[in-house]
Amino acid sequence: MHAPRRYSRPGHPRCRQTFGSPGQTGSIGRGQITSACHRQQDFMICAIVQARMGSSRLPGKTLIPIADKPLLFHILDRVRTSLLVQEIVVATTNLPMDDAIEDCSRQYGVDVYRGSPTDVLDRYYCAARECRAEVIVRVTADDPFKDPHVMDEVIGAFLRSGTKLDYASNTIKPTYPLGLDIEVFRHSALERAWRESTDKFDREHVTPYLWMHPDRFQVLNVEYKEVLSWMRWTLDTKEDLEFTERVYSELYHGHPFFMEDILALLRKNPQLHQMCDQRLRKVTTEVISFEGTV
Structure with missing residues (x-):
């Protein structure tokens, strides 16, 4: 496994953040979110x-070319x-087929952690530990429209909701549209999930142990x-x-x-809007068909 070296973005000043009073578990609307960059604690x-x-x-979808660039490059551009x-770290598996992910990530200029193909929770925990992250933002590399504005909405809500908050997401x-999912959580919460969770589903999908146990973790939902x-x-x-x-x-x-650019495009292009409807119906039918065979 490859532990990442410390990586900071050139020319990107570190925001100094402070937390307000401990937040209540609940939901927050988009319009309520303001700047999370203040003073005091870094x-x-x-x-x-x-x-x-x-x-x-x-x-191979992670490296599929979109607009003459690998999809992963677009994802990293959006996070950046x-x-x-x-800080950005790519967490991939230790399988030989994912050597290409490591090569592409290093070509872009970010570091890589390689770990278990199936225990993704362990992969996240080890990557976070290696880069000494205190707050982790979970990003999946099959979402080509991941929105940095939405990302900052959720991170900002997390930071403003107090030191007792463990997890925030939308x-x-x-x-939000499927594919704009953002999850933000504290390292201590990730570590507890890593220690306590034994369920295969939880280990594969990283965060269910956090948001499915509001009795153990304080969680927040951000809504559009x-x-x-x-x-x-x-x-x-x-x-x-x-x-x-x-x-x-x-x-x-x-x-x-x-996101707002895509919504505007869909409003003026009925054919694209129809593609959304058709894909939704197709996937829903596949899920119903699959569940019927269980």
Whole structure:
């Protein structure tokens, strides 16, 4: 396994953050979030990007070319655009097929931690420990539209909600499009989940032990002003890839675009909007069919 060296972004000043009064478990609306960069206590906020080449439906999707760049480069560009993330580490597996992930990540200029292919919770914990992260932002590398503005919304909500808060996300009660998921959690909470969780599902999906146990962890959900969770903006199928390529061809001009840009594009392009509906119905049918065979 490869432990990452310390990595800081050139020209990206570290925000100094302070926490207010301990927050209540609950939800916060987008309009309530303000700047999280204040004075006093300095926290290392590290985005750990979960990436692998293995995929049953779309093999090698992490490095698939989108607008003449590997998808992983676009993901890293988007994370790097965040104003609050201070360090980025790619966490991939120790399988030979993921050597390409390591090579691509180092070519981009970020460090890599390699660990278990199946125990992703262990991979996250070890990566966070190696880079000495105090606050971790979970990012998955199959979301081509990951929005740094949304990322900063959730990180800001986490920082403003007090030192007792363990976990914040926009996924407990989803309102954002699928693919804009952001999870932020304290290293101490991750370590407790790593120590206590024995369930295979929890170990594979990293965070369920946190948000499924509000009796043990203080959690917060960040909500958008309207419910858009029916929209599918992730990359798992060939249809998803076609949608992604269409959106990038319209909006990508060498730098990240944002959720509001995609929504505006969908409003003026009924064909693209219809692609969203068709992909949602197709995936829903597949899930129902799969559940019926269990």
